[in-house]
Amino acid sequence: MTAVSTDTQKYWNALKEVMDPEFPISVVDMGLIYDIQETNGAVNVTMTFTAVGCACTEWIKGDIENRLLEEQEVREVNIEVVWDPPWTVDRLSEEARERMKNWGVSSR
């Protein structure tokens, strides 16, 4: 029997430490992470990117995988990239918007 964990908050918190390489804003605050599920040590992340042509996709995926593997019980990380719903600035967290505002970058 497989045990599907409903408590994935710790993984969301962990990914708050993974920064977008272009802006020092976490992938969570950027709104790139759509879902996280954990089953018997396998963490399945559903995510998107800001643009299809994002040059940092493999870099970000690698950072996410490495960070989650730091958690003691995690044996495996599977990342599924989806494009629906498409990312828009509406997915930025309030924290991300505030930080962008401080740098003079529009989040609209």
Added chain:
Amino acid sequence: MAEQTAGLTSFIHLVETIADNKYVLGDRLVEVGVSGPNLEATLAAIAMAQGELGHARLLYNWSADLKGVKKADVKDQSGKALPNAVKVNNWITLIASLYATNAAIDLVLKAVSESEHAKVASRVQKLINEQKEHIIYARGWAKQLLNDKGAVPAKFKEALNEAIPEAGEWLKSVEAQTEIVEEGYMSKTVSLYEAFKAEVEQLTTPALVSTN
């Protein structure tokens, strides 16, 4: 992997054709776009190159998924790109090809976005959103070149007269592959070729630019 039906085989070919065109446009936007007529045009061309190459990556990866094979590094197009896009060698032919090719691709992808298969439709929506800006850019430059001075308008019309019929013929060939629609990979709400003609006619008069 789904069973390789006739419709799926044709659809994979279609996805690879679009990927090849985007690969080639990305390459040409860098090679030719870097010598654009002004700094803004050049910067935009390079930014769009990244977009086009990203779209190509998504489509090549999708094709691998549909075929059930491992994703491989892509070092060149697979030979399905429109010849007109491949031979782009100056700003005028770049804009003509960027406009005609992406306007045609846009119609196909919009039909794909109305696919009966939810997973197929979900793959293209973001791409369509991003591509819209490329088309607006190319259309804007096309209008500028058509209204330029000296030999530019005639040269640009010449380039359009090569790019548009080729893209139109490709759309006709896509429509002829009825198995794609029959198996639900694409909607059949409108004639792709007729929609393309209407788009082109908005840009210029039919008397000046052939759509046949």
